[in-house]
Amino acid sequence: MDAPSTDSRDAHLFGPGPKRILALDGGGVRGIISLAFLERVEALLRERSGNPAVRLADYFDLIGGTSTGSIIAAGLALGLPVARLIDIYVNLAREGFQRRGWFGGLLVPKFRAAALERAIRAQVGDATLGSGALLTGFAAIAKRLDTASVWVFHNHPHGKFFGPSEASQASVPNRDLLLAQIIRASTAAPSYFEPELIEVAPGTRGAFIDGGISPHNNPALLLLMLATINGYGFRWPTGSERLLLMSIGTGGGAAPPHPADELVHKPALLLAVGSLQSLMLDCHWLGQALLQWMGQSPTLWPIDAEVGDLGADRLGPEKLFHYVRYDAPLDAAWLAARAELIVSETELVGLRAFDRPEAVGRLLEIARCAANRTVRPEHIPDKFDIAGSN
Numbered sequence: 358m359d360a361p362s363t364d365s366r367d368a369h370l371f372g373p374g375p376k377r378i379l380a381l382d383g384g385g386v387r388g389i390i391s392l393a394f395l396e397r398v399e400a401l402l403r404e405r406s407g408n409p410a411v412r413l414a415d416y417f418d419l420i421g422g423t424s425t426g427s428i429i430a431a432g433l434a435l436g437l438p439v440a441r442l443i444d445i446y447v448n449l450a451r452e453g454f455q456r457r458g459w460f461g462g463l464l465v466p467k468f469r470a471a472a473l474e475r476a477i478r479a480q481v482g483d484a485t486l487g488s489g490a491l492l493t494g495f496a497a498i499a500k501r502l503d504t505a506s507v508w509v510f511h512n513h514p515h516g517k518f519f520g521p522s523e524a525s526q527a528s529v530p531n532r533d534l535l536l537a538q539i540i541r542a543s544t545a546a547p548s549y550f551e552p553e554l555i556e557v558a559p560g561t562r563g564a565f566i567d568g569g570i571s572p573h574n575n576p577a578l579l580l581l582m583l584a585t586i587n588g589y590g591f592r593w594p595t596g597s598e599r600l601l602l603m604s605i606g607t608g609g610g611a612a613p614p615h616p617a618d619e620l621v622h623k624p625a626l627l628l629a630v631g632s633l634q635s636l637m638l639d640c641h642w643l644g645q646a647l648l649q650w651m652g653q654s655p656t657l658w659p660i661d662a663e664v665g666d667l668g669a670d671r672l673g674p675e676k677l678f679h680y681v682r683y684d685a686p687l688d689a690a691w692l693a694a695r696a697e698l699i700v701s702e703t704e705l706v707g708l709r710a711f712d713r714p715e716a717v718g719r720l721l722e723i724a725r726c727a728a729n730r731t732v733r734p735e736h737i738p739d740k741f742d743i744a745g746s747n
Contacts, residue, residue, distance in 0.1 A: 361489030363514075369418040369493040370513055375741055376593045377601040378584055379417040379433070380577035382684075383424030383569040384607025385546070385711025386450045386720070389443070391429055391605045393724030394683045396439045397732040398603070405734060406743055412438055414492040416743055417603075419584060419591070421496030421511070423568040423576045425607065427543035431481055431536060434495040443721070449476040450714040473550060478537045486512050486539060487519070487532025494591075496583060498568030498576050499542040502552060507571045508563075509583055510539045515590030528558045543568050549712065572640040577604035577648055581678065597653040597676040601741045604648070606684030608709070608720070609641060645682065652680030655736050681736050685727035696727040 381391050395413065403411045413420065414436045422430035428449070432442045453473035484490040496511040510531060513519060520530045534555065542553035542565035552564040573579045581602055584591045593600060620628070646660045649667040653676035657666035664670075685696065687709050692698040700708075700723065708716050708723075 363487075363489040365414075365492040366489065366494065366512065367514075370591070372418075375599045375601065376418045376584065377416060377741055378580050378603065379413065379420045379430070380575070380580045380602065380604045381420075381422030381426030381430050382576070382604075382606045382609065383422070383426050383567065383574045384609060385425055385549075386454065386714055386717055387607040387609075387709075387711060388425035388429055389446055389450070389717050389721045390608045390685055390724040391426065392439060392443050392446055393685075393721055394605045394728045394732060395429070395433070396443065396725070397728040398683075399439045401732065401734050401737075402743075411743070412436055417493060419494035419496065419580065421494075421498070421509075421576055421580045421583070422543075423498040423574050424544050424546065426576065427497035427499075427540050427568070428477065428480070430495060430497065431491075431540055434491045434493050435481065435484070436492045445480055447717055449473075449480070450717050452476045454712055454714050473544065474537070474541055477540050477544075481536045481540065484536045485532060486510060486534050486536055487514075487530075488536070491536075496576075496580060497539050497543045498571070498573050498579060499539070499545075499553075499565045500568055500571045502564045502566050504563065507568070507573060507579075508565070509579060509589075510534065510543075511583060511589070513590045517588065517590065519590075529556050542566070546570070546711075569637065572644070574637055575604065575606065575609075575641045575644050577602060577682075578644040581648070595677040597679045598738075598740055600678040601681070601737065602648070602652065602678050603681045603737075604683070606682070606686075608685055608687040608724070609638070648680050648682070651677045653678070654680040654682070655733075656681050656683065656731075658682060679738065679741070683728070683732060685724045685731075687723075692723065692727070696723070696730050698723060698726055 399413055402416055403409050413433045420430045420434045429442060432445065453476045491512055494512060496509055499508050501508050518528055518531050520532050538553060538555055542555060544567060545553050545565060546567040547570060552566050554562045555565055557563045583589045584593045585595055642660060645658060646667060649657055650670055651672050657668045659666050687705050689700055689702055689705060692700050707713065708720060
């Protein structure tokens with residue numbers, strides 16, 4: 358049998374017209390929230406195009422994600438419709454999060470990597486990063502722990518380490534890496550799953566962990582850099598009429614406040630864990646602030662009480678891209694105001710966990726409600742329609 362053609366991928370990467378990027382956050386089983394928004398986006402694009410068979414791989418020219426976002430991104434880039442991915446994800450959450458014994462998460466990872474690997478392999482098979490099975494641009498973010506560096510695995514043939522080149526002579530061409538292994542690396546959250554070892558050069562293996570252990574659990578800013586910085590090879594032009602960036606979250610962005618006096622007396626270990634979680638939230642909001650500062654956005658989020666949402670601010674003579682951000686923060690006030698849902702704080706505490714497969718059904722219900730009320734056709738200008746670029 359002939360190898361799958363890369364024609365579809367190359368049409369997205371090199372074709373004329375505006376380019377469209379889809380960025381998907383990490384978040385464990387809360388990735389089902391992203392899928393609820395993607396379901397709504399896919400439905401609107403089908404209605405808009407008049408083609409009920411349109412997939413997100415037909416529309417977006419680059420789809421990338423961190424951790425659970427990389428799993429979803431791979432499924433979309435392989436051409437799966439969102440409905441099918443929701444079915445896969447519900448099963449993956451149940452099968453992939455199989456707990457170890459009493460010391461799971463403390464002395465050894467909490468979950469067995471083999472179960473997650475089987476679930477991922479069932480979705481992507483033996484496809485490689487360079488395979489024509491990927492119908493559009495794809496990227497997954499992971500952290501290489503042994504060198505303390507962020508890696509963006511992507512399938513642009515002009516990438517420095519994608520295939521045989523002067524720069525990659527001493528390394529394993531990224532195009533030959535198994536997609537399943539890359540995704541496992543991106544999802545290897547410390548204390549949850551053991552690191553993934555990948556041969557990056559003959560006789561040399563790197564130890565990779567979850568890309569969320571970096572500033573890029575929300576990968577939107579990094580994917581913008583990937584698409585526009587010369588070194589990565591994409592070199593797409595900027596401009597609010599030439600570049601669309603859609604970012605979708607997993608219910609994050611909301612941190613319940615704690616009384617200061619209570620925090621002072623918490624055990625040191627809990628304070629350290631809380632500080633790390635706070636740092637990840639800081640990275641999210643820094644990225645969000647930069648994107649709203651640089652981009653033209655109809656979905657502005659308030660950054661803080663001092664700078665507002667940056668809608669009236671401009672960095673440079675023109676906006677560099679059209680930016681859309683969707684999420685359903687697991688915050689009682691937001692859900693009541695924006696999604697018209699009353700969810701108790703007691704229930705939200707359980708829903709915020711990354712590793713509760715039993716919560717997937719309720720998370721999907723909440724996110725669908727939020728998506729139906731917040732995703733609007735006018736958020737994507739007509740100039741980004743499929744017919745305008747193919």
